[in-house]
Amino acid sequence: MLFIVIAMLSSLAVAGLVILYVAFPHRGEKVPALPWLGDVLGRAADAAPVLDEDEAELLRLR
Incomplete structure (x- = not known):
């Protein structure tokens, strides 16, 4: 039971952090x-x- 609680808290x-990254420093x-x-998070961005x-054009599927 303790493992499930720790896993849920860590995933939250x-x-x-992902939401904060997308909402602020990424923009x-x-x-x-x-x-x-x-x-x-800004340093990570x-x-x-x-x-x-030109690199994006090389990755497009034709």
């Missing part, structure tokens, strides 16, 4: 309530790989 925490905005978390337009 990860889901909350270039600051997290209003937690500036330190916004900085961490800057480190994420991005495809250029």
Whole structure:
């Protein structure tokens, strides 16, 4: 029973971080309530790989 509770809480925490990432740093905005978390997520958004337009054309299916 304890394992299920820990697994549920950890999955909720990860889901909350994903929601914060998509809602704020991914769009270039600051997290209003937690500036330190916004900085961490902003660094993750800057480190994420991005495809250029010419690279995206190479990956399209024909």
